[in-house]
Structures are given as C-alpha cells and as structure tokens.
Amino acid sequence: MAAPHLSRELPLKVAAGRTLLIPYVMAGLDDQWLDVVDAVVDAGADAVEVGLPFSDPIIDGPTIQEAGVRSIERGTTAVSALAQLARRDFPVPIVVMTYYNIIAHLGHERFAGLATNAGVSGAIVADLSLEELDGWAACADDSGIDTVLLVAPSTPPERTQRLCERSRGFVYAVARMGVTGERAELGSGVIDVVSKIRSFTSPPVCVGIGVSTPDQAAEVGESADGVIVGSALIRRLLDGEGPNGAAEFVGSLRRAIDA
C-alpha cells in the first residue's frame, strides 16, 4: 500500500483544523533511519521530509551538512535511499528534499520513477528556481509527484503569487533569511512571510528554516498551516538519540502545537 498523497492528505487535515507537523529526517544517516521515520510518524508527524544527501548543500547549515556528510560516507545514494523507503509503508505522505544535481544526474524520469515506486509523493528541490523548474516539474506532474516551492522573506509579491500558483502539496515558507539551523529566536519575519503568501491562493503554508523548539513550533502554528523542523531533530539524531529520542522530541512539538 502506497503512502497517502501529499496534495490530497494535507488540505484535508488543515480543513479539519489540524496544524501540520513535518519533521526532516536524513536518509541513510545510520542503520535506524527508517525506524526514525516510523517513530516520528507515531509521534504525530503529518508528513515526513526525507533528505537525500548532496555533497554541496548551499541552503543547509552545519547540522544538516554534517548529517549529509555522514550519510554519504556510509554509502547512501538517492537510489539506495529510495530503494530502502520502498520496502516500508508509511501512513503519512513522504516528501523528499534534495538538490537538483542529484535528480538531474539520474535523469528526471528515472528519479521520478524510483521516487514514485518508493511511495514518495512530494519533492523539495532546494536550488531549482522557478525559472529553471519546467523540465523537472513537467515530469514530476506526470508522475504524480508534487513539487513544493519555497517563498522567502525576500520574495517580492508578484513572484510570490507565481510561486504560490506553481507550488504543489504545500508552500514552504522560509522563516528567515539564512540557512537551515537552530535559532534562539525566530523574529517577526514569520508572520510577514505567511501573510504575504496568504494574500494569494495557495496550497497549505508550512514554515521552516530555523524552527527549533516546541515554543517556536507553537508560535508558528498560530499563523501558518504547518511547521517544518529539521536541524533540531537532526542534532538529536547526530547525538545518537535514535528513534526513541526522535519520538520524544517530535511528540513534544506535537503537544506544543496542539495545546
């Protein structure tokens, strides 16, 4: 049984009044990474973002960089990670996050085929701009993979509108200008970027990059449809906390959001 589809599942949950929680897990980080995916789902994730590592991740800060290096050194490839994903069923949508060279090198159709076979229904391609999107997005649309686009604090309104129209599954709202990583404070940018997106019709709006604590997740959940948490979870996994630690942390995020 394939995992539920991103663009069907998320709007239903949002309509039902649930604030979405999307944790980020690095594929191939260790032997237990698939158990980590299961654990965060059990702890209340509404979708899981699975990172496919790339040697030169320019939007990622030190924590996710380290996880990527560790994963690549263990021999993880996009092909091996997707093959491992394909062996399990997940009750929530799976979104892969990677950089365009990983997809381009395999070829759009081959990547899309492997991803679909793995039950993946969404893709975030960090360095694939709206201007360069067409080749991949056409293939992804045909394969039933939602390509999720980012909107940043720096994105002008007219461009925001085009990104909202083209984004599938959800819109990834960048909380603040910078790379992925934990932040002590999120600042006021979140409300600004969310309201900028809300002025246009779009899929659900999920906020990521810098959201690190249960309090921040709860704060973001007040304006956005969902919350994406990466580095704060990855740091715990790098420290060896494993599936139990991941479940505990994601559970704390869930409770804070729902409170």
Place this chain on the structure above:
Amino acid sequence: MTDAVMGDPGSNGRFGDFGGRFVPEPLMPACQELEIAFREAWTDPTFIDEYHTILRDYGGRPTPITRCGRLSEELGVDLYLKREDLAHTGSHKINNVIGQALLTRRMGKQRMIAETGAGQHGVASATAAALLGLECVVFMGEVDTERQQLNVFRMELLGAEVRTVTSGSRTLKDAVNEAMRTWVSEVEDTHYCLGSVMGPHPFPWMVREFQRIIGDESVLQMFESGVGTPDFVVACVGGGSNAAGLFSGFVDSPAALVGVEAAGGAAISSGSPGVLHGMRSMLIQNDDGQIIEAHSISAGLDYPGIGPEHAHLAETGRARYETATDEEVLVALQRLASREGIIPALESAHALAWVIREAGHEIPLGSKVLINLSGRGDKDVAQVRAILRGGAT
C-alpha cells in the same frame, strides 16, 4: 539577447545548454537585482569611465605584452605573454573586483564577501574594498589557508576578515558554498563578489565582461606591434575568468582558443554535465551526482567545475580544453623563470606547460602563440621550494 559568440546571454543567462540560475529562492531576488544593476552600470558611461580610470591609474593597466625571445627560440614558436602578473595585486583578478566593488557601492551596499582558492581573488577583493571603503570578508578553505599563509596575512593587512572554511573538502568549492550560505543571511547589505565566470546568472557573464579588458587590450597590442592575430591563444582555466577575458577578444578571429585545466581538476576533459553553485556546467562528479574534490598543485585551479560559457565553447568546438599535470607545471614554471626572468603563478604555468609540451606537435613550428600570464608566482615560491627541495607537496 544576441546570438553573438561570447555576447549577452539574455535574461535567463544561458550559454547554449549551460548557465542559468539554480539558487534557492531566498537568493533569487538578489541575483535579479544584481543583473539589473549590472545591465544599467555597464551601459552608463560614468560607471564605465570610473572602472577604466581606476584600472589605469591604480591597477596599472594596460598591462604589456612581452615577447619571450629565448623561449621562442628553444620551442620554435613565436611566444608572447599578456602580462597580467604586472597588474596591481599580481593577477588579472583586480579587473573583476574593481568592477564588482564599484557595483557594490552603486547598489548602496557596504559590504562584500568573497571566496578564494589561491588567495589571489581574496587579496584583490580586500584591495578593492579598501580602495572604496567597503567591508570585506573572505572565505578560504582550511587546506588553502595552510598552503597560502602569506596571502591570508595580506588580506588581513588590507583590512579584510578571513574566515577559514572547515566543511567538505576545505578547498575552493567549499569556500564558495560558505560564501553563498553567508550571502543568504546577509543579502540585504552584502554583495557576493564572486571571483570567476561561474555561479548563477549574471555572474558568469558579468565577470567575463569585467575581464574582457584583457582580450580587448591584447587585440590592440598585437595589432599595433605588427604581430597581428596569434595562431593560438592559450590560458589556464579553473573557473575560467582569465581565459574568458582573453578569449572574448579573439573569439571572432581565426585564432585557435585553448584553455588548459589542471589534470586533477579537469571539468571539461573528465567531467559531465551537472548543476553546482547556481549554474549548469561541466563538473567532476561520481556516479551518484556527488561532486568530487579536485586535486591540483595550484589552489586556484582546485575547482571541480568550470564556467558555463567555457562548457558551451567546448561543446560548440570554438575553444578546446586540454590538461597539464603538476609535474609539467613545475617544469614550466622553472623554465620561464630561468629563460625569461619571469616567475609565473602555478595557475598560469599550466598554460605555458601545454605550449611547451605541444610546440612542434599540436602547435606547428613557427606559430604565433599568445599566453595569458594571469598571475605572478610570488605567492607560490615557498610551496615550490618545498616541493623541489623537500620532495613534499
């Protein structure tokens, strides 16, 4: 957009299938703003005049062309050097940074960040920042800060902050990654002064335009000296800015254009198409699309990619790209030093090494050959001594 070879790549920044703008959304507005600012500046006579005035009165331009008498005789070809080693800061990098520093000021930004490999672009950036009163932060891989310690100190003397990059392979590609990451966070008041004809549009085009002064001067100098169009125009290529600058002057001439890559970092000769640092170009990568660390004796050529316009020139056949090994480069450096009294940068010695190897073979005897001597070798003397005397790298 024009279809001219080495012309304006248009708003999408394409050179055939290569180029483009592959950056995360937070950086897109900055790239677009930069393109607009550059387009305006590069048609503004006041800006162009200031750029040329600084390069003349401060940068030491035009740089001369020197005929190598003894080496020409030994090799059986007529060998000329475009002397970018005589430009201020010791390499062609000054041409680009003066342009970008002026543009930084024009955009109302107070700060430049830059990546550097050998340290030449870092030193040049720090110099231009000092001249125009801008803050400057230079990212440099840890491997490179160790083998180019004097350049680190030079940058600090010039008032720049040097940040050692310890991620990845700790060389040029990781310095670029770190500069881009920093640019995302500080894009509001910071310009990323990229050092070569690479990265997202408009950088490959803009940097080539700021470097085309090398080619424009050379064409005029070769004509005025009565030599005329060279048969071969040769330059070393890492990212490829000095080659792009020189080639742009001769692309519409009958001259054969030859770029020489480091054998351990040959993106054209041993790479494949891919996307890195905001551009689609030729890259050295493994079967999974992970970028492979380049290895070269010269820090400035330790880059696994190449500027997208070079990838295009290679694909169309207008330019050809060859390689030189570390051993050939060391021999070439010593030969130019002992025969002509010029110590070239290890980077520039790649171009010379190919000419030495191919004179009488690929290069017919009696050919007129113009090499871009892109930088001087002072920065490399300690390293070369260690290799020649100590057998260590």
